[in-house]
Amino acid sequence: MRKPVVILGAGIAGLSISYFLAQRGIPSIVLEKNPYYGGLARSFRWNDFWCDFAAHRFYAHDQEVLDRVRSITPMIEHYRRSRIFFKQRWLRDPIDIIELFSHLSMHERWHILQDYLRRDKTLPDHSFEQYVVKRYGHALYDIFFRCYTERLFSLSGHDIAVEWAIWKVRLSSPLDRLKNSTRTKFRRFYYPISGGYGAIVNGLYQKIQEQVILNAQVTSFIRNQNGQVQGVTYRRGNQEYELHAQHIISTLPLTVTAQLLGEEIKISYQKVDAVYLLLNKPLMSNNHWLYFMDSSSTINRLVEFKNMSNHQTPPNTTVVCAEVTIEVPNIVERVVNDLVQSKLIQPHEVIDTRVIREPFAYPRYTRGYINEVQRFQQVLQHYPNIHILGRSAQFTHYEVDDLLDQAYQMAQQITQTQPITIQSTNKEPPVWIVILTLNNYHDTEECLRSLQSLDYPSYNIVLVDNGSSDNTPNLVRKQFPNVKVIENHYNLGVAAGYNVGIHYALDNGAEYIFILNNDTTVDPLIITHLVQAAHEPNAGILMPIVYYYHNPQQVWSAGARYRAFPPAIVMERKIYNTYHDLQFAISCGFLITRHALEKAGLFDESFRFLWDDLDFSQRVRRAGLRILQVPQAKMWHKVSQTTNPASEQFWRTHGESSVIFFRRHRQSFPLPPIFYLGYFALREFIFKRRLKSLPSFLQGIRSGQTKQLVDVPLPKDRMSYP
Secondary structure (H helix, E strand, C coil): CCCCEEEECCEHHHHHHHHHHHHCCCCEEEECCCCCCEHHHCEEEECCEEEECCCCCECCCCHHHHHHHHHHCCEEEEECCEEEEECCEEEECCCEHHHHHHCCCHHHHHHHHHHHHCCCCCCCCCCHHHHHHHHHCHHHHHHHHHHHHHHHHCCCHHHECHHHHHHHCCCECCCHHHHCCCCCCCCEEEEECCCCCCHHHHHHHHHHHHHEECCCEEEEEEECCCCCEEEEEEEECCEEEEEECCEEEECCCHHHHHHHCCCCCCCEEEEEEEEEEEECCCCCCCCCEEEECCCCCCCCEEEEHHHHCCCCCCCCCEEEEEEECCCCCCHHHHHHHHHHHCCCCCHHHEEEEEEEEEEEEEEECECCHHHHHHHHHHHHCCCCCEEECCHHHHCCCCCHHHHHHHHHHHHHHHHHCCCCCCCCCCCCCCEEEEEEECCCHHHHHHHHHHHCCCCCCCEEEEEEECCCCCCHHHHHHHHCCCCEEEECCCCCCHHHHHHHHHHHHHHCCCCEEEEEECCEEECCCHHHHHHHHCCCCCEEEEEEEEEECCCCCCEEECCEEEECCCCEEEECCCCCCCCEEECECCCCEEEEEHHHHHHHCCCCCCCCCCCHHHHHHHHHHHCCCEEEEEEEEEEEECCCCCCCCCCHHHHHHHHHHHHHHHHHHHHHCCCCHHHHHHHHHHHHHHHCCCHHHHHHHHHHHHHHHHCCCCCCCCCCCCCCCC
C-alpha cells in the first residue's frame, strides 16, 4: 500500500497542498492540533457577522492563481480604501509626502527637509532603521516610521531586519507612482462574497475533509536506523498513533519543526490580540482597513467586515476588528479609547466585545534571522522527504497567492519525482564549466578555488580569457594545471567569449555546460542540484539562486521576469520551494543542456555585453524548452567587477544592447520598445540623477538601431581554438 503524504497543520497552506495533491491522485493526511481548521485564515460567526482573524484580503499578480481561488469560492473585486491616523488626522494610504507635509508644523517640515538633505547615504542596510534613515533621514523616521513599526514587532528599529523595510516601506508621491511596483501599492483586491475570508479554506476543506484529522497533536517524528524520518507520532485524546509517510510537509511554525527534529533555532513569533467590537451603528467608516501610526495608539490596524462584504449582514450594526501586538492591561478599553480619540465612535455605541489571541501570528524579523533560517535549511537538506510550506513554516513574509502558488508547485514536484539520493559515481553525465575572464586574477583564483570543492564527479573547466593584461592566463596555468585555458588575445565581448568556451566544451563531449563569471564563488553541491533539475521534462536552462558576495544572505538574482507596469524586465528575487519556471536566466552563472544549444543556438554575438542572456533565454523558451529556478543550487556574485556600471562605455553598450534585443524580439512584448526604453531612461537617469550618462545611453541607442546583426552561431559551426 502506498504511504500517504503527511501534512502538519490545517491552515491555508496545509489544506491547499492536500487539495492540489488530491487533484493528482496522491493520498495525503492532514493533522491539525486544534478542533477547527483554517489557521489564521479561518472565519467564524459572531452576532450574525462573518468575522476573520484580523484583516485579510486576496491579491494575485498571477491570473492562474486567481482563477484557482475563484473556482473554490465566489469572490468580489474591491478597489482599496484605507486611511492612516497620524497626529490626530486622517491621511491617505499609501502616505503622500505632500499631504504629510501639509499636516506638519513649519518647524517639523524644515527639520525633515534639512535632515533629508544631510542624511548619510553611506549607511549600510543592516536594519529597518538604517534603511529608512538612509533614504528619508532621521527626522522623518522618528516622526512617521519608528513608532508604528516598533509597536508592531515589540522591537527597536535598530533590531528589526532590513528585509521588513524592503517589503513594507512606501511613500507615495507623483514620482513614486512611476517608480514603485503595483505589488507594493496594490489598488485592487478580492474577497469572498459570503463566509468571510474563511470561505477559501472552507472550500478547500469541503473537497478533502475525509483526509483531515482534527484534535491531532503531533508529538514526535518516527526515525529509521539511519536517522531518517519516515513518519510521525500524534496524540488524539488519550490515544497515541503512528503514521508512516512517503513525504512530510510541515506548515507548523519553524521553531516547532526544529524542535521535532531535535534542533534549536533562535527565532521568534509575534503574538496578535484580535479585539472585536460590535457597534450599534450601520457603519463606522467606508474604509476596508485603517492604520494607527501615533505612539499613543494601541491599535496597529483595524478592519470593518461589512466593507469587505455586506452580503446578508445586519443593517443597523457593524463589527470591527483591531489588531494589537503590545501587551497592555484592559485591552478592550484601550482599543475603544483609540476609536473615540479618532472620532470614529462614541463609547455607548459598543454593545459587545470579544478578544482572540494567536501566539504565532507572524514572524518577528530580528536582525540576523536569515542566518538562523538558512542554518536550519541546511539541516533540512539531510531530510529529503521533509518539506516546509507557509509563512510561519518558512519564516518569510509570503502573501496568500504566493503560498497557493508554492503549494501548487510543491504538489507538482512530489507527483513527478521521488526523493533523490545524491550518489558520487563516475556515471554522471559530463559537465563542462566555462569561465570568462578579463583581468582581476584574484577574483578568478577565488572562483577556481571554490570549484575545487565541487562534489560532482564528472566535470572539466575551460577558462576563456578575453585579452587580460594582468597575466591571468599564465597564472591560471601555473596554479590550476587541470584547467584548460583558451586565450582570445583581445576582448571579443561576453557573448563571443562564452561561445569560444561553449564550442570547445561541445566538441569535447559536454552534455551540460555551466557558464560562470569569474567574479563568483559556488556552493559545493551546485552542479549536482542543477544536473538533477536538468532531468525535468523539456529543461533547457537551470538557474541557481545568486546571492551577493558581500551580503551572502541577500538574493541578488533568482532569474528575471517581464513586468507589465512599469514596463521592464526585472530581477526575480523570490525563491520557490521547488523547481519553478522562469522567463529569463541571468548569465553570471547557469547550466545549459546540450539539447538547448542544439535547438536555440549559442549566444548572439551581436551583443557585446548586457542583454545577451535575456536574448538567449528568449530563444530557448521559443524553442519550447523551460528555464527552471533550482532553489537548492547556490552561488555568490561580486557584481560588476569587470565592467564599471558608472562608465560611459557601460551606458553606451547598455543602450546599444537594449535596442538589439528589441529588434530581435519585438513581437514577444505587448508594447513598442519606446515604452521600455523610456521608462528605463526615466528610472536610471532622472530618478537616480545620472543625467551626465544619458548622452552615452542615447548614443548607444542610435548605434543599436543601425548595427548590422550577425547570425546566431550553431553547435555544428566549426571553430579553431588557440
